[in-house]
Amino acid sequence: MAMTIRDIAREAGVSTATVSRALRGLPNVDPVTRERVRQVAERLDYVVSPAASRLASGRAGSIAVITPYIARWYFARVLSGIESVLQASDLDLLLSSVGDPSESNHLPPHRKLRRRVDGFLVISLPTDTPGVGEIFDLDLPVVLIDTDRPGCSSVGIDDVAGSRMAVQHLVNLGHERIGLISGRALPSPFRPEENRIVGYHETLAEAGLAIEPDLEACGHFTIEGGERAMTSLLARPRPPTAVFAMSDEMALGALRSLRSHGLEPGRDVSVVGFDGHEMAEHLDLTTVVQPVEQIGARAARALLDRLDSPTEGPVHVELPLEMVVRGSTAPRRDRS
Amino acid sequence: MAMTIRDIAREAGVSTATVSRALRGLPNVDPVTRERVRQVAERLDYVVSPAASRLASGRAGSIAVITPYIARWYFARVLSGIESVLQASDLDLLLSSVGDPSESNHLPPHRKLRRRVDGFLVISLPTDTPGVGEIFDLDLPVVLIDTDRPGCSSVGIDDVAGSRMAVQHLVNLGHERIGLISGRALPSPFRPEENRIVGYHETLAEAGLAIEPDLEACGHFTIEGGERAMTSLLARPRPPTAVFAMSDEMALGALRSLRSHGLEPGRDVSVVGFDGHEMAEHLDLTTVVQPVEQIGARAARALLDRLDSPTEGPVHVELPLEMVVRGSTAPRRDRS
DNA sequence: TTGTACGCGTTATCAC
DNA sequence: GTGATAACGCGTACAA
Numbered sequence: 001m002a003m004t005i006r007d008i009a010r011e012a013g014v015s016t017a018t019v020s021r022a023l024r025g026l027p028n029v030d031p032v033t034r035e036r037v038r039q040v041a042e043r044l045d046y047v048v049s050p051a052a053s054r055l056a057s058g059r060a061g062s063i064a065v066i067t068p069y070i071a072r073w074y075f076a077r078v079l080s081g082i083e084s085v086l087q088a089s090d091l092d093l094l095l096s097s098v099g100d101p102s103e104s105n106h107l108p109p110h111r112k113l114r115r116r117v118d119g120f121l122v123i124s125l126p127t128d129t130p131g132v133g134e135i136f137d138l139d140l141p142v143v144l145i146d147t148d149r150p151g152c153s154s155v156g157i158d159d160v161a162g163s164r165m166a167v168q169h170l171v172n173l174g175h176e177r178i179g180l181i182s183g184r185a186l187p188s189p190f191r192p193e194e195n196r197i198v199g200y201h202e203t204l205a206e207a208g209l210a211i212e213p214d215l216e217a218c219g220h221f222t223i224e225g226g227e228r229a230m231t232s233l234l235a236r237p238r239p240p241t242a243v244f245a246m247s248d249e250m251a252l253g254a255l256r257s258l259r260s261h262g263l264e265p266g267r268d269v270s271v272v273g274f275d276g277h278e279m280a281e282h283l284d285l286t287t288v289v290q291p292v293e294q295i296g297a298r299a300a301r302a303l304l305d306r307l308d309s310p311t312e313g314p315v316h317v318e319l320p321l322e323m324v325v326r327g328s329t330a331p332r333r334d335r336s
Numbered sequence: 337m338a339m340t341i342r343d344i345a346r347e348a349g350v351s352t353a354t355v356s357r358a359l360r361g362l363p364n365v366d367p368v369t370r371e372r373v374r375q376v377a378e379r380l381d382y383v384v385s386p387a388a389s390r391l392a393s394g395r396a397g398s399i400a401v402i403t404p405y406i407a408r409w410y411f412a413r414v415l416s417g418i419e420s421v422l423q424a425s426d427l428d429l430l431l432s433s434v435g436d437p438s439e440s441n442h443l444p445p446h447r448k449l450r451r452r453v454d455g456f457l458v459i460s461l462p463t464d465t466p467g468v469g470e471i472f473d474l475d476l477p478v479v480l481i482d483t484d485r486p487g488c489s490s491v492g493i494d495d496v497a498g499s500r501m502a503v504q505h506l507v508n509l510g511h512e513r514i515g516l517i518s519g520r521a522l523p524s525p526f527r528p529e530e531n532r533i534v535g536y537h538e539t540l541a542e543a544g545l546a547i548e549p550d551l552e553a554c555g556h557f558t559i560e561g562g563e564r565a566m567t568s569l570l571a572r573p574r575p576p577t578a579v580f581a582m583s584d585e586m587a588l589g590a591l592r593s594l595r596s597h598g599l600e601p602g603r604d605v606s607v608v609g610f611d612g613h614e615m616a617e618h619l620d621l622t623t624v625v626q627p628v629e630q631i632g633a634r635a636a637r638a639l640l641d642r643l644d645s646p647t648e649g650p651v652h653v654e655l656p657l658e659m660v661v662r663g664s665t666a667p668r669r670d671r672s
Numbered sequence: 673t674t675g676t677a678c679g680c681g682t683t684a685t686c687a688c
Numbered sequence: 689g690t691g692a693t694a695a696c697g698c699g700t701a702c703a704a
Contacts, residue, residue, distance in 0.1 A: 014691085017685095017692080020683060029689070050452045052696090055385070055681080058683090062428075076406060076408075080405070080407035096429075107423070281560075283592075353699080366674085389698055391679095391696085392679080393699055
């Protein structure tokens with residue numbers, strides 16, 4: 001039924017070895033022979049059997065992307081960036097989502113991927129997550145996104161710096177009671193979450209402002225979580241006049257909470273987000289923009305490089321952040 | 337280095353054939369033998385070589401998901417639904433995004449996937465898209481999402497009905513000039529787009545309302561596109577008092593346009609969206625909710641069923657829609 | 673119920 | 689530059 005390399009060899013009047021070399025662009029093939037083989041393969045609509053090729057070569061021909069989520073804004077975008085790079089390579093992209101490591105539905109990716117990939121791209125997951133830690137025992141190249149580990153390549157942003165930009169902006173506007181909407185109660189399994197909290201605390205401290213647990217609330221990275229968090233902050237004895245939300249989605253929830261309390265974002269309470277969600281632009285949210293798709297693309301490229309030249313050492317890429325100031329932040333005014 | 341089936345056979349004191357049968361759960365294996373083999377495999381940390389297994393069995397062990405986009409709200413969610421089902425199977429999920437078929441960056445998936453998958457899941461793409469049409473020549477099971485084709489399984493919603501729900505709602509509220517924010521100028525490559533337009537036209541006609549090109553604008557399925565479309569509609573000689581946007585993201589853009597013109601959604605101009613985006617809830621947008629993740633999950637399940645029993649005929653799944661009425665729609669009031 | 677032996681379609685190592 | 693040919697690791701008739 002399907003063509004085999006022997007069919008091509010026979011038809012082109014050469015050996016299977018030559019067909020293999022010619023089609024893969026290996027050296028030591030007469031240009032004329034190579035072209036003839038190419039023509040025949042084309043004419044007979046031949047494509048190599050990946051299974052046979054992989055068995056013989058020992059390479060899996062695929063890389064795995066391991067992510068906690070697929071549909072969430074950030075992860076979908078990183079994935080898209082990864083795919084855009086892998087598309088042009090000859091590797092298959094195997095997708096595996098494992099859920100939040102702190103949730104009960106979390107399931108380890110490790111077993112399913114054994115012997116079927118040449119490398120891993122891990123998004124956000126801590127390296128000691130069950131099922132993820134074992135990946136490093138496989139002796140395959142791994143590129144980490146949003147976290148790092150000795151001897152392992154990594155791509156990400158400077159979360160501490162980004163968080164500092166956001167909070168410093170509020171400080172500069174004269175705010176003295178600056179709240180935080182974080183993801184969950186510490187310790188978080190996710191590195192960016194911890195680092196953004198660090199940036200928040202550091203900046204407050206340097207500005208001579210007190211760090212009060214009463215200024216912090218958890219928003220679980222969702223819109224409604226952010227809304228609840230803001231509502232909770234507003235209900236406290238001495239509510240903040242400004243808030244840094246660790247993600248745009250939580251910040252958008254916070255905006256909504258403000259409005260439903262008759263408060264206007266910016267004028268009454270300033271809000272800064274983090275991400276660069278499209279919705280931020282349309283809801284006039286000040287935010288720290290990270291180049292999400294690029295994060296994925298750079299990580300994928302780093303992995304490809306590593307597969308091409310396995311002797312190279314690990315690479316660490318840090319992508320730049322940009323603060324976009326919009327109407328949700330304004331100088332502090334005492335509320336009447 | 338890595339264990340082979342022979343190592344297990346030797347260690348368990350049986351033949352490789354028995355190991356193969358035992359590990360795959362085939363019948364005609366003594367329970368005691370099977371258990372012993374399992375133990376040995378477990379102890380030696382053995383996993384079959386997918387390449388060898390695939391070569392010998394002729395099965396590719398993977399399915400491909402072909403989608404125009406990865407990061408967009410709808411597609412990311414469908415993909416997530418697909419992955420949740422495939423996760424539990426023993427098939428690999430190969431991801432391939434091809435871009436909008438009407439854009440120049442579109443690239444055909446066909447070649448890259450030859451011989452490496454057992455079936456296809458195609459999201460939204462028209463079956464005559466370059467590179468997609470050829471898939472059907474491969475004689476592999478295909479499940480189509482958001483479109484259909486004779487002899488091929490499909491999963492989706494009734495876009496005409498959904499569109500009718502939305503527009504009828506506006507008619508019932510007394511609106512007579514009902515605008516449409518569509519994706520692009522017809523003909524569209526996407527079936528849902530065409531069907532939603534049909535539903536819009538049909539409902540208008542049945543209500544005895546005129547169909548005016550002047551009431552329609554393109555929003556390209558993005559927030560800002562929706563905003564521009566609404567702005568354009570407002571600038572026309574006789575602007576609509578209500579608008580049906582074919583996606584929530586476009587509807588959200590429309591809301592923003594209204595506000596920036598000093599108009600209040602609902603009170604001044606009613607807006608209905610389509611999708612069930614989280615943001616719709618938080619911006620009080622009336623919308624037609626579709627079960628997006630379920631669409632992906634059902635499609636994946638349909639494909640798995642088809643792989644299990646290839647003799648079964650095609651299946652057609654139509655998932656239910658739900659209209660959620662919120663504050664963005666209200667009875668028509670003549671503007672002062 | 674179990675074992676033997678061949679075939680799956682390449683790649684890679686030699687010789688030539 | 690090219691051709692034989694031995695792996696690669698498993699599935700599966702067929703025989704026992």
